[in-house]
Amino acid sequence: MNRLFTVVNVLGKMILVFGLTMFIPLGVALWGDDGAQPVFEESIVITFSSGLVMWLATRRYHRELQIKDGFLLVVLVWSVLPAFAMLPLLFYLPELNLSMAYFEAVSGLTATGGTVLSGLDKLPPSINIWRGEIVWLGGMGLIVLAVAILPLLGVGGRQLLNAEIPGPMKENKLTPRIAETAKGLWSIYAGLTVMCAITYKWAGMEWFDAVMHAFTTLGLGGFSSHDASYGYWDSPLIESVAIIFMLIAGINFATHFLAWRGKNLIPYRYDSEVGWCVVIIFFSCFGLAFYLWFNNVYTEPLIALRYATFNIVSVATTTGYSNTDYSLWPMFAPLWMLFLSAFCSSSGSTGGGMKMIRVRILYQQVYREIVTLMHPNAVIPAKVGRSVLANRVIFSVLVFLFVYSASILLMALALTLSGLDAVTSFSAAVACINNLGPGLGGIGPATTYALLTDLQIWICSFAMLLGRLEFFTVLAIFVPAFWRK
Amino acid sequence: MNRLFTVVNVLGKMILVFGLTMFIPLGVALWGDDGAQPVFEESIVITFSSGLVMWLATRRYHRELQIKDGFLLVVLVWSVLPAFAMLPLLFYLPELNLSMAYFEAVSGLTATGGTVLSGLDKLPPSINIWRGEIVWLGGMGLIVLAVAILPLLGVGGRQLLNAEIPGPMKENKLTPRIAETAKGLWSIYAGLTVMCAITYKWAGMEWFDAVMHAFTTLGLGGFSSHDASYGYWDSPLIESVAIIFMLIAGINFATHFLAWRGKNLIPYRYDSEVGWCVVIIFFSCFGLAFYLWFNNVYTEPLIALRYATFNIVSVATTTGYSNTDYSLWPMFAPLWMLFLSAFCSSSGSTGGGMKMIRVRILYQQVYREIVTLMHPNAVIPAKVGRSVLANRVIFSVLVFLFVYSASILLMALALTLSGLDAVTSFSAAVACINNLGPGLGGIGPATTYALLTDLQIWICSFAMLLGRLEFFTVLAIFVPAFWRK
Ligand SMILES: [K+]
Ligand SMILES: [K+]
DSSP states (O other): OHHHHHHHHHHHHHHHHHHHHTHHHHHHHHHHTOSOHHHHHHHHHHHHHHHHHHHHHTGGGOOOOOHHHHHHHHHHHHHHHHHHHTHHHHHHOTTOOHHHHHHHHHHHHTTOOOOSOOOGGGSOHHHHHHHHHHHHHHHHHHHHIIIIIHHHHTGGGHHHHTTTOOGGGGOSSOOTHHHHHHHHHHHHHHHHHHHHHHHHHHHTOOHHHHHHHHHHHHTTOOOOSSTTGGGGTOOHHHHHHHHHHHHHHTSOHHHHHHHHHHTSSHHHHHOTTHHHHHHHHHHHHHHHHHHHHHTTSOSSHHHHHHHHHHHHHHHHTTOOOOSSOGGGSOTHHHHHHHHHHTTOSOTTSSOOSSOHHHHHHHHHHHHHHHHHHHSTTOOOOOEETTEEOOHHHHHHHHHHHHHHHHHHHHHHHHHHHTTOOHHHHHHHHHHHHTTOOOOSGGGSTTSOGGGSOHHHHHHHHHHHHHHHTTTHHHHHTTSHHHHOO | OHHHHHHHHHHHHHHHHHHHHTHHHHHHHHHHTOSOHHHHHHHHHHHHHHHHHHHHHTGGGOOOOOHHHHHHHHHHHHHHHHHHHTHHHHHHOTTOOHHHHHHHHHHHHTTOOOOSOOOGGGSOHHHHHHHHHHHHHHHHHHHHIIIIIHHHHTGGGHHHHTTTOOGGGGOSSOOTHHHHHHHHHHHHHHHHHHHHHHHHHHHTOOHHHHHHHHHHHHTTOOOOSSTTGGGGTOOHHHHHHHHHHHHHHTSOHHHHHHHHHHTSSHHHHHOTTHHHHHHHHHHHHHHHHHHHHHTTSOSSHHHHHHHHHHHHHHHHTTOOOOSSOGGGSOTHHHHHHHHHHTTOSOTTSSOOSSOHHHHHHHHHHHHHHHHHHHSTTOOOOOEETTEEOOHHHHHHHHHHHHHHHHHHHHHHHHHHHTTOOHHHHHHHHHHHHTTOOOOSGGGSTTSOGGGSOHHHHHHHHHHHHHHHTTTHHHHHTTSHHHHOO
16 A cells, blocks of 8 residues: 555646646636636646645655556556546536546547537637647657656557667666656647647637647647537648648657757658558548549549548547548448557557557567468567567567457447447447547547446546556556555 | 479369268268259269369379478368369359359358358258258368367467377377377267267257258357258257257367277366356356346246357357347347357367467466566466467467457458448458358348358458468468468
8 A cells, every 4th residue: 555655645746737737728718708717716726635635645655666656656647637637527517427527538638539528619718728738738648658658667568669769768767867858758749739739820720729729639639629620610721730730749759859859850761650650541541532432422532532531640640530420431431440540650649549560560470470380490580670579579569469459349348238339339449449539320420428328438438548558557456466565 | 383283182182082972962862852963963073073183183293291281281172172062052053153152162161150041941951961061071171170280380379289188199290190180080070970960869850950950060060951040949958959069069179089088087177278168158148148138138037048048159169050030139149149259169179269278378478468567577487277388389379369350350341341331241250250150230140141242252251261271371371482492
């Protein structure tokens, strides 16, 4: 239990900082006089006092964090922060119950972007900006998680991730250096967000929408302030801006960091994921545009290409925007898109799913297996890019895949058992575990998760956390050995 | 190309032997004067002459077989024999096109048991006995494949399979000893088939049905001579006999062999699969019976248990019989059954899917992964039963799982692309790759594969072969390196 107190001590401090971020929507509420001020004031008071109590009550357990603490901290951050993030929603919307409010907050902080809310256009701006902000904060936390913390914890072969990155990110302890790395990554993340917001404004959005969507574009979180998502503007220019920034946010931020520090583009060439992601998405856009045109969904090839491209990039990068209800397209189209969402983002990005690097390692391993079958004594090194992989890393990646597939299957079965139809169940499991957002059937891009029962909502919330924290972080704390000295 | 000729030489001899087996349905046709005699006569002539030509034309390439030859032979046997097995069907049923006839024959020889035929009750007995016989022959070939050939080829971690089996099965070359092993296995297989037929007769079947269903029970192939499958008899006694023999056929025949040779039951206790299979199936039966009763599908708990048990055992062992249209049950029930079909049979049985031993290894590896996360320097041996596994074997198993899942996904996507709905596509992919037979939606237990288009039929035929030959055997021959010297 001492471990729990040590970690709660850190968590308390993080909750205090998190409370500070609520002043932004409070400011928006005051400035626009949109009626949500009291809601944010109450939320800030509760968040601050909780954080303070947690921090002070556990002060004497303060010490440097160890590996096991890392697991626990990560799980607690992503499961406890939503309980505070949901407060403004819970207070402002009386029709929202606890399950739904927590779901919405988890969906934000895991950058999933599936929503239980409709009538978004009529919500106070401060509530919508808060929804966007938690996606953005979640994305920020995520980059650090993926680039600095998970590799230290060794989750799912994450050690590999930084094999090609020199310097501070390669340390082997949870040291203050993480803070330095984090600062560099965050500057880039924040800089890109500002650029994105300005470009959105230039392309035709209102300032408020530009900022809110810049938050959810860089976080790849898919929340919108309009029920119709990007269908609201129906503007190819705005969609192009979104496409560019979604692709940028789908790249490893460590690569952006190296490129920015070295002031050149070479790091992108040596990135072992970005090329594959771009090529697969590129061909999928043209292929699906042809398929839509061939099936008479759109009679104009260019219109088909526009809708195919925007929705594919959105789903493949696990953003979750849409500019039309693609769940009405012939079934292969949305299924292919869900398939892409499983592996088309890079590790170290704000995207979800298995990550391209793991798929490359798997591919490599299948090739090795076939060669070894024919030449049982051959020794073939496993290489991705310039790095030779240790068996340990390959094992982690293969086991990760197994746990990933098994989780999707078991979550889908659990949803079916609770009474949901097969297509909705499976697409919900995929959409939540990949942190994508919209699924198909009852939870398609034109609808929301609100039709689910409370139990189903909780299953989805758990699935989002599981996917976001890469399974093992969560599973580890359920193993009895974790709690032994 | 020399390799191809060497293998075709062996294949020619096998086709000659296969031609001999057609005398059984010919005899049935003559004895019952059911009108199918000319059809079998023509088929026998074509099969014999083809086999003879292949054998004689390649006689000078005869030599001892090597590993690569083994891959090629296995693929050719399972893809070329159906072209002869389908002849009687093609000749007798003018409405059957080539795609469908080949599908039916592949479905038989891979012991899948999905059919494109309806009006089974009105087919000549000789045609039905031939359908049963190819399942039985396929099952016989399969046991040798699984117990003796694949382990030598090292496919998908198959080396492990025989780790606990002493004697002839552990040789490391394709030697005549395989013939000895095969003989022992086949005697048991044949003996059990005779026992099964007699018990079916005793339980109330006609002799003809008893023999035909004994063929498909031991082969776990699911073909029936009645459109209603076991619903035709509506007899709990007959169903109980089927349940017992399906479970027996779902156990590793090498274990049966050891038990029979040693005249005791100890080998079953040391079998690392049978216990798990039985426990999972047992709890699934009671769980699903409760679920059906709870959802008011059956108001009598015992009736619910009867239907749950028969259909679960049938699907979990990948047999494919049914005594009711379980695709009409609430969705969780058939999905759970399809899920079980993926891993509830033993290696070395006539069942399909991943096999329980691989799942145990995966489970073991997940556990190792979690412990290693917490204690990065710990060395935990991977053990299943009393055997310690080499990394090489674990890699093979993990990669097998990846290829298995990816195949199901890609086959399902291909079927969706061809225009099939999502539930039918995914269940068809699962049912074909697991060599189960019936799926859900358009190809549920109450219907047939006949509604599929030719292209879809070919995709399914390929999926059955892929699953039956454990992927790598098939994939290997598509790799350019395979054909190099
Ligand atoms: K998302
Ligand atoms: K079967």
